[in-house]
Amino acid sequence: MATGGMDEASNMKVVLKHYVSGSPQETDMHLTAGTIKLKVPKDSNSIILKNLYLSCDPYMIFKMMKLERQLTDPYVLGSPITGYGVAKVLDSAHPGFAKDDLVWGITGWEEYSLISDPKNFFKIQHTDVPLSYYAGILGMPGITAYIGFYELCAPKKGDYVFVSAACGAVGQLVGQFAKLHGCHVVGSAGSPEKVGILKNKFGFDEAFNYKDEPDFDATLKRHCPEGIDIYFDNVGGKMLDAVLLNLRPHARIAVCGMISQYNREQPDGVQNLSSMVSKEARMQGYLATNYYHLYPKYLEMILPLIKESKVVYVEDVADGLENAPKALVGIFSGRNIGKQVVAVNCL
Known part of the structure; x- marks a missing residue:
């Protein structure tokens, strides 16, 4: 006024x-x-x-x-x-x-x-x-999902993909991109309602409520019995450590965020890094701002998918x-x- x-x-x-x-x-x-x-x-x-x-x-x-x-x-x-x-x-x-x-x-x-x-x-x-x-989806979170999945993880049809915090701004897109690419997709979220959205709205093949799972290693072996080719990490901590035990050869991990650690005075340690060696895996963190030159390329891909309701x-x-x-x-x-x-x- x-x-x-x-x-x-x-x-x-x-x-x-x-x-x-x-x-x-x-x-x-x-x-x-x-x-x-x-x-x-x-x-x-x-x-x-x-x-x-x-x-x-x-x-x-x-x-x-x-x-x-x-x-x-x-x-x-x-x-x-x-x-x-x-x-x-x-x-x-x-x-x-x-x-x-x-x-x-x-x-x-x-x-x-x-x-x-x-x-x-x-x-x-x-x-x-x-x-x-x-x-x-058309701003920073969208290009974050695009860069992490396509540019860093180099997906192949048939890859086994796991996304943590999969109902959030970035995770929901990564899961849908992976399905469109012909991957098998599993996601984790923090409530039964969010698990239902992952499976029924975003088309994830499997999803689980991490709050109900006391042993993440056992959970991943149950939901990802073939192992994990691509892990899109939004949470870090104990989930990342469990993923390291379930990698397939030449797995790729995009470290987008570690929200489980942001409020902790003493962050969780990662103990299973030796799996990176035996599986010849690659893990990379990134900042979306360093990839904004690819924003026009991303818009060219995502706008038709939105308008055709292939991505929600x-x-x-x-x-x-x-x-x-x-x-x-x-x-x-x-x-x-x-x-x-x-x-x-x-x-």
Whole structure:
């Protein structure tokens, strides 16, 4: 709502109050009011965004901590936290963006954001799909699944594929890509409801609730009796250690995330790495941001699959910026079903 004429608006923000250790809580963040000028500064390269959808992603926990060694700088206390989002350009001094363009990239958890250097934003060209998809299947999580599965794991028809956290933003896509590629796919998730979604909606051949399984090695031998050619790892820890005992020769492991370890003061050790030698296996971690040059190639593949309903995508949408802290915290306990998104504004 305008507060000082059309060039200024009130601006609600989600702010980090203090750095966290262990599991993040809603009380680590709070909603605060401010104002923002809706015109870009003169002689700048900036754009002003109206944020529409915000993406809740596991990597954000590292920015909520103040660690000595991490890949990204921590959030600034008292300032809006940031993350991937979908937005509309309200004003632009950048030659690559114009008023009313739709974009996705790293934005603030607030109603409006001033982006001083928008070089890493992607302009949205295809609007015949839900805009929220650009926080998920058509954004960072989508290309994360694509790169990890196709570029790093080099799947072959008939491969045995196991995906952990398979009902999440990335895992649900990897499983469907694997099925389309002619693989046998098993997934793990954290509730009977999610197991049902994996089998009945995403087409996984087998799925299990890891919370009901006291012995992951035995579980994998039951669900993957032929062994595992490709493991797409979203959780790390004890599940990764059990997978190492069930690899097939020349297996490939894409290390996408280790959400089971993010809140632990003492991470689980991995004891079965010797299996990598005997099975001549390969394990590789990666950052999707280093592969954004392949985004056009990914769009060329995924858009027809969406429009032909050959790939489906499940979202868990929280309505309103005031519910953003709860939504973000929930992904670390598996409260969400599918890709967790926060709807900030409507067009």
